[in-house]
Amino acid sequence: MSQIKQIIGQGVPVVGNDIDTDRIIPARFLRCVTFDGLGEQAFADDRTQAQGEHPFDLSQYQNANILVVNANFGCGSSREHAPQSLSRWGIKAIIGESFAEIFLGNCTAIGVPCVTASADIVQQIQNLLQDNPEINIQINLETMTVVCGDLTAAVAMNPASKQMFIKGTWDNCGQLVQNESAIQTTASNLPYLTW
């Protein structure tokens, strides 16, 4: 289990509110039994329509590992294929104004921290990335700050997720399984299990 305290690299801005998981990974790419190969299909239809101008196709963002988005990113379907495709494209962390809940949980479960910042800060970072794609970004989860060139700003994350990344317990399956006797106790108090 790996601790994630800091993400350093380059950013890619994908501008717009309410970008849903059908847009991140259209349903036809869910016809699969593994997550392999999903990286190439991230934003597939948006990219086709942008005719090479989508940030995921622009040469200057090909080394990016931090995605910068606006409000309610990842709304809609619970498909984990969405964060899996972003992760396989190369995204290691996301900065956004806000995230849809299931998407956020899925990102946490696969070790992709999502931090929030004010609309103004997000827009400033997106502008910086558009003007200077090579600019260095750092997200520090211990201090909850983002540094992008000369800009330093506070970011937020719910305390549980923060702790899981810093302690390296974001994949909590093992932890859940360990508590088998407590699970059995809870189950024994639920009347409907024996109906």
Place this chain on the structure above:
Amino acid sequence: MSKGTLFDKVWDLHTVGILPSGQTQLFIGLHLIHEVTSPQAFAMLRERGLKVLYPDRTVATVDHIVPTDNQARPFVDLMAEEMMQALEQNTKDYGIRFYNLGSGNQGIVHAIAPEQGLTQPGMTVACGDSHTSTHGAFGAIAFGIGTSQVRDVLASQTLALSKLKVRKIEVNGELPPGVYAKDVILHIIRKLGVKGGVGYAYEYSGTTFAAMNMEERMTVCNMSIEGGARCGYINPDEVTFDYLKGKDFAPQGEAWDKAVEWWKSISSDPDAVYDDIVTFDAAEIEPTVTWGITPGQGIGVSEVIPTPDVMAEGDRAIAEEAYKYMQLTPGKPIKGTKIDVCFVGSCTNGRLSDLQEAAKFAKGRQVAPGVKAFIVPASERVKEAAEAEGLDRVFTAAGFEWREPGCSMCLAMNPDKLQGDQISASSSNRNFKGRQGSSTGRTLLMSPAMVIAAAVKGEVADVRELI
């Protein structure tokens, strides 16, 4: 912080413990799986050498990828066939109950669990599908999860979660003729926004929901996620108990009486405390149609497509994107918009009462020339019951196609898809860009009755004019 609500009570009862992160380890009473979001979860179990802790508490079916015309195996789509085989193998290997095609019990996962009485009040329900909120109609706490969490439930029958806040959404009064549960939820999402519910569970209460049957309540709870709320529920009452009585998995005999007593006890207390309360008047709700690319972009059928100046500033950019994508003009009426395809079905509106209501308006009318219209029952049981009433013949006589059960063109993972920039009138739940299988396809969400009205007129029409 909420106190004494059904959500609080069910949450507490299912709490296994508090994890070091501060999250709750929550027991999941019913786990539903399907072919799309489970194969990778089983692969992870195998990789880690984990067993399925409570195989009896997981139920599987196949819905997203199934063709609704030719269901012969192997499927024409070999990827779909591979997913199907993976589910067949996984359920066999781990001893999980599986309702396969032709079993008489297959269907959309959110239709089959309620119709068999698997979903019951006071349960926690999880499924790798965001419309799991549907099951909240029974007074269950039900939510969608991702594949890693499907793995967690299989391995431990629990999830690590942070508790949600609770917002009571009260709607009072009788719905006007031609106005349905679908219109109520589209209206709520329009008013509270697509991210208004993030961090909340929605408790729907008031006389409007009390007067609804279980299938209507499922329609409402189904779309909670479209308003950003991971789960939505309605306190169980006599309507709930009447629906459940005699169902396959409902308690019987003495256990039934005990169950009813327990179900009543987990309802929200009269003095329960909520984090927020919002109230609507049923009389103000019109047949509602979406014009944009989020389910929050809805209007009454008699309204015009909103212009940017009447919107909150934060809604304008997505509206501009919607005008362009939908090829619709702000300030113009939505009524009269030409329609290419009509679809009645999905976990939102593919149940028997939806088809009965749709058939009322299809009877004696004809699908307009040039319109492709099809009806997809939510489950094999719904199909059988509808055929026993002759609904299939009503639809086919009116020019609709009558199909086999599945998710179909709600998300178009099967062969049912829009072509090019076709525009559909759809009883499903999402009007996202590309949602119905074409990257330029356009979706207008509405009630099943409104879909039929659109089908016979060939354009968006007001179903109240057909009453």
